[in-house]
Amino acid sequence: MQPNQLTKYRWMSVSLVLSVVLFALKVVAYYLTNSTAILTDALESIVNVVGSAFAFYSIYLSGQPRDQNHPYGHGKIEFLSSGFEGALILSAGIFILIEAAFSFFEPRDLQNLDWGIVIVAATTAVNAFVGWRLVITGRNTDSMALTADGRHLLTDSISSTVVVVGIGLVWLTGLGWIDGVLSLGLAMIIIYNGFHITRQSVARLMDETDGPTLNRVVKVLNIRKSPNWIDVHNLRVQKYGADLHIDCHLTLPYYWDLVQVHNEVHTFEDALKEASNSEVEIFVHTDPCLKECCHYCRVADCPVRAFPFVRDVEWTAANLPLNQKHFVPVDPQTI
Secondary structure (H helix, E strand, O other), X not given: OOHHHHHHHHHHHHHHHHHHHHHHHHHHHHHHHOOHHHHHHHHHHHHHHHHHHHHHHHXXXXXXXXXXXXXXXXXXXXHHHHHHHHHHHHHHHHHHHHHHHHHHHOOOOOOXXXXXXXXXXXXXXXXXXXXXXXXXXXXXXXXXXXXXXXXXXXXXXXXXXXXXXXXXXXXXXXXXXXXXXXXXXXXXXXXXXXXXXXXXXXXXXXXXOOHHHHHHHHXXXXXXXXXXXXXXXXXXXXXXXXXXXXXXXXXXXXXXXXXXHHHHHHHHHHXXXXXXXXXXXXXXXXXXXXXXXXXXXXXXXXXXXXXXXXXXXXXXXXXXXXXXXOOOOOOHHHO
């Protein structure tokens, strides 16, 4: 098992066990206090349990090797997992919104608020720490499922903090309506968080451009840029879980033999693999250079150069994905 995969398993296991324990504690706090706000927090923890369980399975499945039925691997299950968790969060937020609205018409007698505050405050601190660790680990391992679960726990800790403050105000002031208002506010935060996670999941499932990953690939290409790489275009970067898939066209000198082209493509692929800590699959289509490429070709002592070198082409996230060779405007008198 790869180190990244082992790290994912470890932290996802922690998240799953923690979600079950914290849910139980919040249920106890609700029965002690009869607080709608604490019930709101407990209901969101149900989503934590289900979401963490599905995320754990998705991480297991995404780590399975490619097979005949899944030639690109199983990594996209992580995007489905985060979307599923986002949908659960949205559902919980809507349910909590309805429950909070009813609490205005049927006020509850709150009790044992001191114990409720202590229990919820303890769960908040643990949630915040584990959520922070999940987000950091998810970013380091390129795991959207882990990152989504971490963000959910962080949002849960924020909402729990609001609950603690609100219950404290009720305890100090005796104004029970604060509990209902607090639940309405938490419901809106939860709905927003669920929508954000679902939106990101759908974007990844539809292969929307991942800006940070594309920028990282472009940066690597510029650092490792070889004079023999005359042009790169039609660059496409897709993520399947933590795995990276890169397609592009690479322009090389047209007079090279097949062995030279083969070796240079290997050098090019090795450079691209530095863009990710996980597995990188690369498909390179080689193009022969044209006379128009001479204006930005840096091949030294080219035996067939038709035009003088004018200037280099800056490779950016804006021009590399274009499906055309790059050209440099030149003075017609120099041609």
